[in-house]
Amino acid sequence: MSISILGSGAFGTSLAISIANAGRDVTLWSRDNDAAEEMQRTRENAQRLPGATLPYNVTVTSELSAITDDTVLLAVPMQQLRSVLVANPSLHNRTLVACCKGIELTSGKGPIELIQEVAPAATAAILTGPSFAADIAKGLPTALTLACADADRLRDLQNQLMAPNLRIYRSSDPVGAELGGALKNVMAIACGAAMGAGLGESARASLITRGFAEMNRMALALGARSDTLAGLSGFGDLILTCTSTQSRNYSFGFALGGGQDFDPSVTVEGAATARATLNRADAMKIDMPITRMVVALLDRKLDVREAMAQLLARPPKEE
Numbered sequence: 001m002s003i004s005i006l007g008s009g010a011f012g013t014s015l016a017i018s019i020a021n022a023g024r025d026v027t028l029w030s031r032d033n034d035a036a037e038e039m040q041r042t043r044e045n046a047q048r049l050p051g052a053t054l055p056y057n058v059t060v061t062s063e064l065s066a067i068t069d070d071t072v073l074l075a076v077p078m079q080q081l082r083s084v085l086v087a088n089p090s091l092h093n094r095t096l097v098a099c100c101k102g103i104e105l106t107s108g109k110g111p112i113e114l115i116q117e118v119a120p121a122a123t124a125a126i127l128t129g130p131s132f133a134a135d136i137a138k139g140l141p142t143a144l145t146l147a148c149a150d151a152d153r154l155r156d157l158q159n160q161l162m163a164p165n166l167r168i169y170r171s172s173d174p175v176g177a178e179l180g181g182a183l184k185n186v187m188a189i190a191c192g193a194a195m196g197a198g199l200g201e202s203a204r205a206s207l208i209t210r211g212f213a214e215m216n217r218m219a220l221a222l223g224a225r226s227d228t229l230a231g232l233s234g235f236g237d238l239i240l241t242c243t244s245t246q247s248r249n250y251s252f253g254f255a256l257g258g259g260q261d262f263d264p265s266v267t268v269e270g271a272a273t274a275r276a277t278l279n280r281a282d283a284m285k286i287d288m289p290i291t292r293m294v295v296a297l298l299d300r301k302l303d304v305r306e307a308m309a310q311l312l313a314r315p316p317k318e319e
């Protein structure tokens with residue numbers, strides 16, 4: 001059983017390495033012909049995942065006609081997912097596994113809803129959870145959530161994607177899985193900003209905990225299950241991303257809090273997702289104060305100390 005991965009960034013490349021090391025052939029598609037040729041020749045993704053070797057059974061290509069597998073992992077940033085789906089109608093009857101974490105700014109949709117809109121004949125699934133690409137590529141132990149509404153297809157997919165270092169748990173709650181992965185990035189920006197501004201680890205723990213309450217409020221209102229939010233895709237990924245300098249969302253927040261520049265070419269999913277989430281929360285009248293503060297920070301309407309002061313000064317409430 002072979003697998004195709006569309007998107008040769010850090011995550012797509014790391015999944016290719018892990019799945020190929022489990023003995024399955026992998027086709028890794030890059031939109032850039034030169035980058036594909038270089039990766040195929042050097043057996044390394046020097047730009048996005050330097051130092052990791054591509055096993056012999058990974059084929060890197062920029063030819064879409066080479067994507068013949070039924071199972072296609074979509075490992076592109078969330079804000080690019082629609083254009084990738086629209087540009088590739090030949091994929092619309094396949095099993096499409098979103099590997100992105102976010103909410104589309106223009107529509108407020110998550111990856112599953114977006115796949116269902118653009119490719120209604122596809123089987124939509126999501127692979128998410130606490131996992132840094134560099135860790136996966138090194139073969140370090142990682143556990144992920146794989147969610148899909150089709151229970152039979154879900155079991156097949158689980159077997160296809162499991163690898164010795166990659167333990168995959170099934171979930172029948174794609175809404176909960178995608179929202180956990182999307183919203184934790186917003187909280188990681190908030191935590192990074194607090195740490196970058198020197199507000200301390202107690203402040204960070206409060207943001208993680210109250211951020212989790214906020215994630216639950218939104219996710220449950222959208223039909224997610226609370227046990228999904230408490231699992232790898234929600235709580236697990238929240239803890240990882242809010243506490244590690246390996247996280248780009250956390251590091252972006254840290255730079256924001258410390259008044260430093262941040263490389264704009266780095267993928268930071270939480271920025272657009274914070275705006276998309278706030279739009280949806282306001283429309284649904286759901287209170288998301290930390291998300292609101294992150295958007296205010298992004299818009300430079302407040303600095304971190306002012307934002308934290310406003311959070312602390314909210315009316316007293318029960319936990």
Ligand SMILES: NC(=O)C1=CN([C@@H]2O[C@H](COP(=O)(O)OP(=O)(O)OC[C@H]3O[C@@H](n4cnc5c(N)ncnc54)[C@H](O)[C@@H]3O)[C@@H](O)[C@H]2O)C=CC1
Pocket residue numbers: 007008009010011012030031048075076077078080083084099100101102131132133134266267269
């Ligand atoms: N890097 C990580 O540790 C993890 C990343 N993710 C998620 O994976 C998704 C992708 O992230 P990374 O691979 O890390 O990003 P990245 O920045 O390393 O790579 C993004 C890739 O997407 C490609 N791409 C962008 N727009 C495209 C388009 N229109 N058509 C085709 N390809 C396009 C780029 O060429 C690049 O290869 C994100 O949603 C991220 O949250 C999930 C878990 C871990």
Ligand SMILES: O=C(CO)COP(=O)(O)O
Pocket residue numbers: 101129130131132185188237240241246247248249250267268269
């Ligand atoms: O999603 C991730 C870890 O699970 C990667 O986080 P960053 O996108 O913040 O690097």
